[in-house]
Amino acid sequence: MAKYGEDQHQSGLNDLSRFTYGFSHDLKAPLASIIGLLRFCSEDLEDGNYEEVRQNLTQALEMCYRGARRVDDLLDMARAGAQEVQLEIIDLGELISGTWQNLTTPTDTPASLTLTMSHRMPLRSDQHALRSIFENLLSNALCFCDPQKPELQVEVTAETIGNTLRVTVSDNGSGIPENRHEDVFQVFRAIDRRGGNGLGLAMTRRQIDRLNGVIYFQSIEGTGSDFIFEIPQKPRP
Amino acid sequence: MHTNIPVIIVDNEHVDRYIARRHFEQSHDFHVVREFESGDAFIDSFDATTLQARETASPTLVLMDISMPGKDGFETIRQFAQRAGSDTASSNVIFVIYTSSSSIFDREEAASVSALKGYYEKPLRSDHVSDLLKLCRRH
Numbered sequence: 001m002a003k004y005g006e007d008q009h010q011s012g013l014n015d016l017s018r019f020t021y022g023f024s025h026d027l028k029a030p031l032a033s034i035i036g037l038l039r040f041c042s043e044d045l046e047d048g049n050y051e052e053v054r055q056n057l058t059q060a061l062e063m064c065y066r067g068a069r070r071v072d073d074l075l076d077m078a079r080a081g082a083q084e085v086q087l088e089i090i091d092l093g094e095l096i097s098g099t100w101q102n103l104t105t106p107t108d109t110p111a112s113l114t115l116t117m118s119h120r121m122p123l124r125s126d127q128h129a130l131r132s133i134f135e136n137l138l139s140n141a142l143c144f145c146d147p148q149k150p151e152l153q154v155e156v157t158a159e160t161i162g163n164t165l166r167v168t169v170s171d172n173g174s175g176i177p178e179n180r181h182e183d184v185f186q187v188f189r190a191i192d193r194r195g196g197n198g199l200g201l202a203m204t205r206r207q208i209d210r211l212n213g214v215i216y217f218q219s220i221e222g223t224g225s226d227f228i229f230e231i232p233q234k235p236r237p
Numbered sequence: 238m239h240t241n242i243p244v245i246i247v248d249n250e251h252v253d254r255y256i257a258r259r260h261f262e263q264s265h266d267f268h269v270v271r272e273f274e275s276g277d278a279f280i281d282s283f284d285a286t287t288l289q290a291r292e293t294a295s296p297t298l299v300l301m302d303i304s305m306p307g308k309d310g311f312e313t314i315r316q317f318a319q320r321a322g323s324d325t326a327s328s329n330v331i332f333v334i335y336t337s338s339s340s341i342f343d344r345e346e347a348a349s350v351s352a353l354k355g356y357y358e359k360p361l362r363s364d365h366v367s368d369l370l371k372l373c374r375r376h
Contacts, residue, residue: 036360
């Protein structure tokens with residue numbers, strides 16, 4: 001089981017160098033491609049090959065947009081660590097159901113969600129942070145569904161253990177290969193291209209850090225994944 | 238002297254494959270025979286690649302990206318070399334890195350992979366192609 005929450009200082013340093021490397025690579029890679037395309041455009045203009053110029057300018061523009069989106073993603077991530085925690089009473093079931101509905105409405109993926117909410121109420125936490133956490137965990141479950149199975153089944157359970165809220169998000173998706181487990185919470189280490197930009201779970205971990213919690217997972221390739229996070233709750237008065 | 242050297246491009250970014258392909262087409266000394274979007278797909282075609290290398294008198298040049306989904310470029314080359322073992326045809330395959338990374342760590346790792354014969358930063362340029370031609374002719 002891969003666990004986060006211990007040795008955070010060392011992990012933070014590793015994160016920083018990985019972040020710098022990933023940031024440089026992710027911004028430099030599209031720039032290198034744009035340079036290559038614009039050189040060809042220059043040649044093609046001289047040769048009067050305007051259709052090739054048009055196609056390559058369209059490609060270059062798309063890569064510029066991609067670079068700009070990456071910067072936005074990174075700014076979002078920086079903001080995720082900087083905002084103050086704002087506690088309010090949260091209906092966890094409603095928050096999860098609403099997030100699920102937003103994520104599944106535009107897709108054709110056959111998917112079901114089962115909620116088991118047995119945690120102590122009222123729950124006071126940071127609504128924005130929890131929404132971001134569930135957006136990432138549930139969208140990952142949808143991205144990594146197993147096409148061999150007739151339906152993606154996602155189960156979310158919430159329980160209170162002592163003064164800790166424990167939430168488990170389980171799916172019957174494709175699972176994570178064992179040799180990629182250590183990359184799961186690292187920035188810019190997308191497990192494969194279905195999962196997006198490699199920032200989602202790093203951002204999730206960051207949000208859970210803000211709530212003084214821990215997140216860990218267990219996953220078997222071909223069977224599915226369980227992501228579990230625990231955040232401290234104020235003792236009952 | 239080798240002419241019209243076969244090239245395999247392994248890169249998940251289709252624009253970078255296009256840039257490399259177009260430079261090779263312009264050079265007339267190379268022709269791109271296959272392209273792969275991942276190291277895994279390249280390894281899966283091991284038999285076809287060694288067959289290619291066996292059937293042609295010239296070496297086969299492989300341009301390998303580093304950052305790809307699944308296996309990275311270094312791991313792909315190591316697995317290829319391991320699988321090739323003492324197969325003489327595989328010694329006719331020349332690997333070079335084709336990456337946007339100028340990181341010292343990647344350069345150091347490249348230097349540690351014995352099967353690698355070069356490191357080229359994107360985007361590919363015509364002087365890179367001339368250099369690659371010299372590399373293949375020396376082989």
